[in-house]
Amino acid sequence: MSTIATTVLQSSKPPITPLDFNANQPQTIRLYPLSNYTFGVKETQPEEDPSVLARLKRLEEHYTAHGMRRTCEGILVCHEHNHPHILMLQIANAFFKLPGDYLRPEDDEVEGFKSRLDERLAPVGRLGEGEEAGDWDVGDCLAQWWRPNFETFMYPFIPAHVTRPKECKKLYFIQLPKSKVLSVPKNMKLLAVPLFELYDNTARYGPQLSAIPHLLSRYNFEFVNENGEVVALTPGSGPSAGPRPQVKVLAGDDVDMKNENGTQ
Template sequence: MSTITGNALKSGQPPIIPLTFSANQPKTIRLYPLSNYTFGVKEMQPEEDPSVVARLRRLEEHYTEHGMRRTCEGILVCHEHNHPHILMLQIANAFFKLPGDYLRPEDDEVEGFKTRLDERLAPVGKLGENEAPGDWEIGECLAQWWRPNFETFMYPFIPAHVTRPKECKKLYFIQLPNSKILSVPKNMKLLAVPLFELYENTARYGPQLSAIPHLLSRYNFEFYDEEGNIVAATPGGATNGDMPQTKVLASGDDADTDMNSGENGAN
């Protein structure tokens, strides 16, 4: 931090430094560059349901037998050009979603969630020799979305007339280490989407994903380079002038590469 402030004070018009403004602030989050991570492709994971109607029917069957369905998804953050990017899946070139899925009825919440993250993103075979199963740092629950009925709509609150919601989806912050190997099923794409692309972009990403910038606004960030040095921090910090944009990190033969044809990610 001192290096960054020192560089700023060398400018022609040094900034006025206000008193500290970090009372009751959550811990500062370290973000590592996208280039620190290795991305691969593994066997495809076909969707369980061929249609929205089939998915809702399966939800109804689950509710009848096990009660409210529990779903966990992860917000994994890295940076490119000192701007936060969210790692996100694009499935069948049709919709976007965060890594994770519904828990099995017998699963512990956190351990079951780690298993689901492994299924989506853990490498297999020789690529993952140094990766331990369930090696995820599950952070704070940043949001809860509720499905009041057997329909597609979810809300960040329980409507007043609803006493038995059919599903609760939790969004957890996942602290990424300084390096990691990730593999995506070959019928999906793994994207790095900048926060500004998500912000208020409900038409493309749906209400859950477009709300992520709001959820992360409570944190301050430190941006690290490949050598482990802080190159920028909240607030301030210079960039090299390149414009951040969504990047396809991994994509199998069965996943189309057109970034503009995805529909919104509410599901």
């Protein structure tokens, strides 16, 4: 029987402590675990248009009557295994979109947007049971996409030759509370998609959704467990206002577990 010797290689150079990288820190967002949220289904919400051509025709009619169409969609973020996940809808097992929709011509932007979020995600029958209509924390506008003509293409800028865009779509960050009940129409699926799945994946999700990781890079994150404790945070983000992360022993001697977990 042969013996294998293990050699530990160490650098001859001492470790270098870098300078602080905490100046002008971005806003810190607290993310709650996916398990904090309850999901259900409600009545089917059929698509208003049977085809892409019909949708563009309706856009043209809207523009003729009311001018540029205003659309708002929400970026709802939670976490699973300390990695941000985006809640989005899937229609017909193929088409992905964020919750939200176009605003009615008479709608105030934010209040109209909250109503559209309710239509997509508010549970039926729970309004009046401690939950209020429009109970959404609408945060920063993270992006604007412009539709220059009556066609499917949208751009994150207004092309130089366009003076009258036909639609403006705003993507808003929605701060999810510690817990919430969400219901999705029966003909749709509500998915939690990790950022690494969206990143640089225009082939599957298109340019708008695949750009979300870029949009969220402006924030630092605190990842909170089911007990409300901060268990992870963006490296270099400085001191956390919540509890500091601790080592949690998953198996071993009871005494060691008590010591490591900070209990007596």
